[in-house]
Amino acid sequence: MHQPFRLRNYSVFDIGKSHEYFNEEKNKEVLLKVAEKCYIPTNKLMLKMLKNHPRFKISYSFSGTVLEQLEKYSPETLNLFQQLADTKQVELLNETYYHSLAFIYSKTEFKQQVKLHKKKIKSLFNITPKIFRNTELIYNNELANYIESMGYKGILAEGADHILQWRSPNFLYKPKTTKNIKLLLKNYKLSDDIAFRFSNKGWKEWPLTVPKFGKWINAVNGNGNCVNLFMDYETFGEHQWKDTGIFKFLDALPAELLKHPDNNFKTPSELVKEYDPVAELDIHNLISWADVERDLSAWLGNHMQKSAIEYIYQLEKGIKKSKNKELIEDWRKLQTSDHFYYMCTKWFNDGDVHKYFNPYDSPYDSFIAFMNIINDLKLRLGKRQKK
Amino acid sequence: MFGWEFPPFSSGGLGTACFGLTKGLKNHNVDVTFVMPKKFDDMKAEFVELISADCSGGKIAVNSPIIAYMTPEEYNEKVLSSNNPNKSSIYGKNLFAEVLRYAKKAAIIAKKYPHDVIHAHDWLTYKAGIEAKKASGKPLVIHVHATEFDRTGGNGVNQFVYDIEREGMEMADKIIAVSNFTKNKIIYNYGVNPDKITVVHNAVEFTNSKYNHNFVIKETDKVVLFLGRVTLQKGPDYFIQAAKKALELDPIIKFIVAGAGVMLRQTIEKAAELGIADKVLFTGFINPNEVDKLYKIADLYVMPSVSEPFGITPLEAMRNNVPVLISKQSGVSEVLNHCLKVDFWDIDSMVNKMLGVLKYEALTNTLKHHASIEIQKFNWDEPAKKCLEVYNKTLSGDTVG
Numbered sequence: 001m002h003q004p005f006r007l008r009n010y011s012v013f014d015i016g017k018s019h020e021y022f023n024e025e026k027n028k029e030v031l032l033k034v035a036e037k038c039y040i041p042t043n044k045l046m047l048k049m050l051k052n053h054p055r056f057k058i059s060y061s062f063s064g065t066v067l068e069q070l071e072k073y074s075p076e077t078l079n080l081f082q083q084l085a086d087t088k089q090v091e092l093l094n095e096t097y098y099h100s101l102a103f104i105y106s107k108t109e110f111k112q113q114v115k116l117h118k119k120k121i122k123s124l125f126n127i128t129p130k131i132f133r134n135t136e137l138i139y140n141n142e143l144a145n146y147i148e149s150m151g152y153k154g155i156l157a158e159g160a161d162h163i164l165q166w167r168s169p170n171f172l173y174k175p176k177t178t179k180n181i182k183l184l185l186k187n188y189k190l191s192d193d194i195a196f197r198f199s200n201k202g203w204k205e206w207p208l209t210v211p212k213f214g215k216w217i218n219a220v221n222g223n224g225n226c227v228n229l230f231m232d233y234e235t236f237g238e239h240q241w242k243d244t245g246i247f248k249f250l251d252a253l254p255a256e257l258l259k260h261p262d263n264n265f266k267t268p269s270e271l272v273k274e275y276d277p278v279a280e281l282d283i284h285n286l287i288s289w290a291d292v293e294r295d296l297s298a299w300l301g302n303h304m305q306k307s308a309i310e311y312i313y314q315l316e317k318g319i320k321k322s323k324n325k326e327l328i329e330d331w332r333k334l335q336t337s338d339h340f341y342y343m344c345t346k347w348f349n350d351g352d353v354h355k356y357f358n359p360y361d362s363p364y365d366s367f368i369a370f371m372n373i374i375n376d377l378k379l380r381l382g383k384r385q386k387k
Numbered sequence: 388m389f390g391w392e393f394p395p396f397s398s399g400g401l402g403t404a405c406f407g408l409t410k411g412l413k414n415h416n417v418d419v420t421f422v423m424p425k426k427f428d429d430m431k432a433e434f435v436e437l438i439s440a441d442c443s444g445g446k447i448a449v450n451s452p453i454i455a456y457m458t459p460e461e462y463n464e465k466v467l468s469s470n471n472p473n474k475s476s477i478y479g480k481n482l483f484a485e486v487l488r489y490a491k492k493a494a495i496i497a498k499k500y501p502h503d504v505i506h507a508h509d510w511l512t513y514k515a516g517i518e519a520k521k522a523s524g525k526p527l528v529i530h531v532h533a534t535e536f537d538r539t540g541g542n543g544v545n546q547f548v549y550d551i552e553r554e555g556m557e558m559a560d561k562i563i564a565v566s567n568f569t570k571n572k573i574i575y576n577y578g579v580n581p582d583k584i585t586v587v588h589n590a591v592e593f594t595n596s597k598y599n600h601n602f603v604i605k606e607t608d609k610v611v612l613f614l615g616r617v618t619l620q621k622g623p624d625y626f627i628q629a630a631k632k633a634l635e636l637d638p639i640i641k642f643i644v645a646g647a648g649v650m651l652r653q654t655i656e657k658a659a660e661l662g663i664a665d666k667v668l669f670t671g672f673i674n675p676n677e678v679d680k681l682y683k684i685a686d687l688y689v690m691p692s693v694s695e696p697f698g699i700t701p702l703e704a705m706r707n708n709v710p711v712l713i714s715k716q717s718g719v720s721e722v723l724n725h726c727l728k729v730d731f732w733d734i735d736s737m738v739n740k741m742l743g744v745l746k747y748e749a750l751t752n753t754l755k756h757h758a759s760i761e762i763q764k765f766n767w768d769e770p771a772k773k774c775l776e777v778y779n780k781t782l783s784g785d786t787v788g
Contacts, residue, residue: 011739012636303756307749345725345757364727367750368743 002063004338038237043080057265064097091267094129100335137289144175154272159185170224174277195231199244342366389512411771490514513555526781565697566718591702612685617648622691647672682707725757
């Protein structure tokens, strides 16, 4: 679950004059809308489901930025999440606080953000996460190794076809170059059946009924240990609207799956405890869960994206040396992956999903606003350094 | 096909469009007889049969005082007040008389040259199209590249021009508009049935530029280019205002205003008044052969048009690997993705985007990269195909829809 701090349309005339980078109004508006359509109704439903089915389990991965926004704009939603976390049937995962791509550019910053996130989860939910998932399921061997060294027992990644080839995502694996950490793979086919295809009338399996989905899950028995369904929380009520029947589907799912004697629900920590890896997986190139390519091209695919993110991490030393809280916080909020996603030109011709999520008219406009802000940030930093 | 100009003797997009379109039509096995008011010795198109409207009179005039986009006032000023020795013998008393004279000749040509469809470009030729239709009885397609509302910005619409435009639209069997932007103008300002109008977006010619990047104003200078007629429609005043603001933030930019037009003097004076005369270079009328040279030195092409029915120049700039900033009040903005867009009146946003390109190399690179791919889809084959479909509809008697 994630919401970014979207930027204002920060113009060249603002540089050196205004340090307000974030569009508070817009961020509030989006959060309240999503809370109303998704977070609140889904949380209430989950609470009911967890109560009715003591064997039902769910895990959440929140970005630090969405938690901040919930604290600020929708305490009601946050309170419901806290109730969920208290049920003992819910696991919370660890990620980078700012939903960033820091791992690729700065290990120091990455580690600090993971720790910040851990602290935030502890303070809001009194839980210490044991399992890590990186932003957008970005992953490689090196990350698994790094995360293992930070004391984690498990890590999540996309069950991408080009990695798995003939292998199944429905087992645990051991990342190459690691000792004990276990790799959990998202079953993207079954996840996307719900997240993307649920209401698609052009899909040959539409309408997706609970018994039908149950049958697909049951088919894994004898041929796998787990089915990791991983999706945007906004699937419920926001991407798939209420009138598609998504809430009814969700509500009926636990009972249907529990009908089969071999089925059960597990949190990632339980899986890691109970199952051994079946094989070693060697993933040295970075993968993600995005687009068909399952690579990083949605965030780092063009010159603008690469140049913008490089500017950010070039400032790291100076920003941190300043020890100025506002400066550091603004700098970190600019690391959120969404800012680079808005600059993506990959699908700009067809105007599909990227356009839907983009608050700007064009990727070029988002780049200009971002770079103007970087310039102002540099000025602020320069002024402090002179003092 | 009735036109008013043809390369190399053209002053704007109309001639370029006619040239590209006839070439595209030829590829679809359509024979085009292109009729123009004057015949020049070195008109280059080999794929169209060029007829000057003056042929019928046995007279071939070498110097023509008439250019497309001429306003009635300009005609009076330039043609009638000049010491042109031919003025009384060849040309009409004013632009309208000339338009009518062209129309009369059109009727004679229509009888003499066999054809299936009549295609007339912009108001200057609508009368010719109508007369030709009367003479041959063949269907008439009019092609709207601009309306009087674009040229005047809606203020001071010339009633005579409006009447001809409206008559043309009414008499036409089919109307081709260069954009949805223009289609809407035709519907709302001329009350035409939308079903009669087909939108055919323009394209751009692919030619290899002859110039190397060796004509440089100054190594360190960044160059922002305006290229087009210096008229109200093209928004040169907004360009100058943006230049002023941009220079306040970055004084090493150079601005070029390339083109002539009724607002040229006013625009030069404005630049002087704002104290940026040394930063804004005016070229005056630009020979089409020189155009590519300008693109080669430009770091950004800006088309701040107030009302642009289509706008081929951004496509030419893209073809020359120049990043493009265009006004949203243009037909071409309907079909372009890989450029920057602003409302023509939003000077601050224009400056913001201008400086974005000049300051951030990555933006220029990304724009260029994608534009070079996007531009490929703008070849004249597609519009020609669409025109042919319109012709076929008129020939099958389907006059509406």
